Structure formats: structure tokens, C-alpha cells
Amino acid sequence: MLPVNAERFLADLHALRQFGAAGVGKGVVRPAYSDADIAARDWLAERMREAGLSVHVDPVGSVFGLAEGTSLLLGSHSDSQPEGGWLDGALGVIAALEVARASAEASGPPVSVVSFQDEEGRFGVTTGSAVWSGNLSLEKADGLTDRDGVTFADARARMPGRSEAFVDPSRFSGFLEMHIEQGPVLDREGEAIGVVDAIVGIRDMKITLVGEQNHAGTTPMQGRRDAFQALSQFNTLLAERFANVVTPHTVWTIGHVSLHPNASSIVPGKVTFSMQWRDGDTDRLGRMEAIIRETVEEVAATGGFELSFGPLLGLEPVDMDPRLRGALETSAETDVPGRWRKMPSGALHDATNVSKLMPVAMLFVPSIGGISHAFGEDTAEPDLVTGLRVLAGAVEVLD
Ligand code: HGY
Ligand code: MN
Ligand code: MN
Helix, strand or coil, rough: CCCHHHHHHHHHHHHHCCCCCCCCCEECCCCCHHHHHHHHHHHHHHHHHHHCCEEEEEECCCEEEEEECCCEEEEEEEECCEEEEECCCHHHHHHHHHHHHHHHHHHCEEEEEEEEECCCCCCCCCCCHHHHHHHCCCHHHCCCCCCCCCEEHHHHHHCCCCCCCCCHHHEEEEEEEEEEEECCHHHHHHCEEEEEECCCCCEEEEEEEEEECCCCCCCCCCCCHHHHHHHHHHHHHHHHHCCCCCCCEEEEEEEEEEEEEECCCCCCEEEEEEEEEEECCHHHHHHHHHHHHHHHHHHHHHHCCCEECCCCCCEECEEECCCHHHHHHHHHHHHCCCEEEEEEECCCCCCHHHHHCCCEEEEEECHHHHCCCCCCCCCHHHHHHHHHHHHHHHHHHHH
């Protein structure tokens, strides 16, 4: 087994959390290209150099620590949601760093490390790895805007030390991403490791409805073109119409709503909201898209609203590579016999994009209470260390 150092790994994980530490517990606010994110990437690049890796910051700000020759690539992302936890992404990056370091110290197999940029989708969906993989063109990415109207082009220009070149993926033999589960299964079942078999697909777009802004006291209920009421009606109709199409694993979320002008005494004239849906079946994702479009078109036509759609972003469901997955399974069975399971991922990961470039596989450690994308996200430290050992063991199996 590669001599990974659990104390050094945990110390680095806590050090990374200091960038953007917020909220109660171990919360983090470190969205892509924020000052905290840029400082964290700078810190990470220094740790990579100390580990003997050569640092390459690609045009979108994904930070690679490259080993010489052909290597395995390990990593995840170090940006966070607008309110996030200390482990989502960070765990996979710091575990990768520790395995690369330990392997170099023991003259083991070459291991490279990556922290992809904007996995959490301030602009798109897993934007940094999507651009690297070709799932999203740089031109299209540059035109995407965040919820405040900042473009991806302007945001990535803030990232110092960027190269003009993307890393050539042919230098890597495969990609392993360790992550927290972000769901309740492993914690509930008392298991230590999940070996992912497939990652669900996703669709995401912004929808805007424009009605008529007016006085909230004098405008009769009859004839109002109230954008909030339109959204509310759409939401209710959508749930009814999805009923015959979805499975218990299908999910959909209206997570961001911008209501204009958002004041108590004004009938709101405009709403822009995010519409996101996820499922393991591409056909179902398409059927859901058709229902979303028809339903909102109907609401707009009946109530007299102007309707517009933002770009449809998405990633297809993907299966993990059997050989890499097998290495994780062998390592898990050696380390925690009978205390691991195969499982799908309902969260998106950079591995989805990277699978276009090379074989990929993923492992999960438990999330306490299944909480993530919230300040309360956490994992018991012994479980973090088990994940590190299983990852290191898989690297050895593959060697
Ligand atoms: O939203 C996701 O599934 C991921 O955490 N970006
Ligand atoms: Mn993540
Ligand atoms: Mn996340």
C-alpha cells in the first residue's frame, strides 16, 4: 500500500477550508473565481509544486499538477456552491494531492492532480471540465452569465497565471475521483465506501416570463399579469404532468428565482428562474424537456406573458469504466471487507466530462445525515481516511 499520511491529508483539508470559511460548523463560501477561490487555487498550486508536480493553469483556470510521463489523473474541484460545505470537491482534490505525494515519496506510479474550475456551475454545469472535454465549446462558455449577469469570459480573466493551452489528455491513462456521497445511503447503512457504477444525466436552463408591473393596491386581481403567480401555476402544473413520466429517482428543482422588482407593494412584472432536472435515462430527460416547454408556453399564452428560454445546458448519463471501477472494488474489499457497495451517483461530477477523454471511475465516502450543498455537510474523519486508503489502494492495483 502506498504510504499515505493521514495527518498530513487531514491538515491540508482543514487548511483548504480556511479559504472562504463561513457559517456555522465547517461551512464554506468559495464560488468559482471569487477571491477565496483564486487564493485557494494559489495555495493548492504551491502544495503541488512542493510535491514535485509541475503546475499548469489552463485557460479556464482549472489547476493541474502534472507528473512526468504517462500518469493516472486524480482530483475533483475546489470551488463551492454559494453556500457549501468543506468537503464537496475539496476532498477529492486533497486526497489526490496526498496520493500523488505519497507515491512520489515511495517511487510509486506517477500520479497527477487536478482541481477543475466552476464544477458547481456558477456559469454552466461543471464548466471547467466541460470545456476541457469538448462537451462545451469555449466560445459558448464565454457567453454564459452568472445570476448577476457577469460573463464567464470576464470571470475567467480574473484567474492569474493561466496558460493559453489546455492540457493534452493523452498524457493520462485514466481518472479517479473521490467524493462525498452527498446522499443518505452509506451513512444510513453503516457502510464505509460506495463504488460508483454510473452518474445520472442533467438538463438545466433559465426561463423568463414578462407580464406587467403595477400597483399592488389598486390593480384588480382580475387581469393582473403577475409573474410570481405565473411561476406558481407553472410549478403546480409541471408536477402534475411529470407524474406519468418520472421514476422515484427522477428529480427536478427550481433553485434560483429572480423576481422583479421584488417589493411588497408591487405586482411583479418579471421573473427569471432556473429549471433543472436529472435522471439516469436520456430519453426521459428529453420527454421532461418537452413537458416543461409545453407547460410554460401554455401558462404564458393563457396569462399574456412574454416567454424566453436561456441556453439548454446538459450532460448525458455515463457509466464508469469497468477496469478502473474493478480496481476500486478490489481495494475497498481489501480495506473494508463487506462494508462497501456499488451505487449510482445522483450528483454530477467532473468525471462525467472526463469520461469523454479517458476511462474514469469514482468512489464515495459517507455524508453524515446525507447533507450537502449546505453548511452542515460533514463526514467523520475516520471515514475520510478510509476513502484515502481505498483510493491509494486502487492506484496500486492499477499499477
Ligand atoms: O450539482 C451537482 O450535482 C454538483 O454538485 N455540481
Ligand atoms: Mn462536487
Ligand atoms: Mn457540489
